[in-house]
Amino acid sequence: MKTRSHDVSPRNPLELLMNPQIANRTVITFGTFDVLHVGHTRILQRSAALGTRLVVGVSSDALNLRKKGRRPVYDQADRMEIISQLRFVDQVFLEESLELKGDYIQQFGADVLVMGDDWKGRFDEFQSLCEVVYLPRTEGISTTSLIEEIGERHDRQRLALVGHS
Numbered sequence: 001m002k003t004r005s006h007d008v009s010p011r012n013p014l015e016l017l018m019n020p021q022i023a024n025r026t027v028i029t030f031g032t033f034d035v036l037h038v039g040h041t042r043i044l045q046r047s048a049a050l051g052t053r054l055v056v057g058v059s060s061d062a063l064n065l066r067k068k069g070r071r072p073v074y075d076q077a078d079r080m081e082i083i084s085q086l087r088f089v090d091q092v093f094l095e096e097s098l099e100l101k102g103d104y105i106q107q108f109g110a111d112v113l114v115m116g117d118d119w120k121g122r123f124d125e126f127q128s129l130c131e132v133v134y135l136p137r138t139e140g141i142s143t144t145s146l147i148e149e150i151g152e153r154h155d156r157q158r159l160a161l162v163g164h165s
């Protein structure tokens, strides 16, 4: 686990002592985490609070293309680098396939699988391997809406420039 010089995370030793339920638990979660935003950082932080070690599977570019029909804005190497820099993330790996979730859970010794509630019920089959928790999504923000917003702003700016020429 990363050492933290001033630990303001929910995993400070005092809280762990007071809550043995989360002591020594490995939490695993998955996502694309493209165009990082607070919905992403909040779910990662809340996931970390459920254990002592947070492992994050970052969806590969190929998986994203299959799943969502588009390439992420940031490629998988950049997305993995960004997520690995968050202080409440301990380990990052590349998620190559949705079908390998059970294997990843076992490979990383996960005690808890966390997903946002947009995936509610989809991973219940893994309850035989670990605890499965769905956390509420952050309302009003998504990578898709951010990409659209950036595109609209860009279009408006171009129109304004054309208007002035």
Ligand code: C2G
Binding pocket: 030, 031, 032, 033, 034, 039, 040, 043, 058, 059, 095, 098, 114, 115, 116, 117, 118, 119, 136, 137, 138, 139, 140, 141, 142, 143
């Ligand atoms: N999330 C959230 N609030 C938002 C947006 C996302 O809590 N406003 C959560 C999602 O529920 C998910 C995580 O952030 O748990 C990552 O979201 P995405 O990058 O959209 O990941 P997704 O494409 O759903 O990939 O194996 C499953 C996939 O890899 C999940």
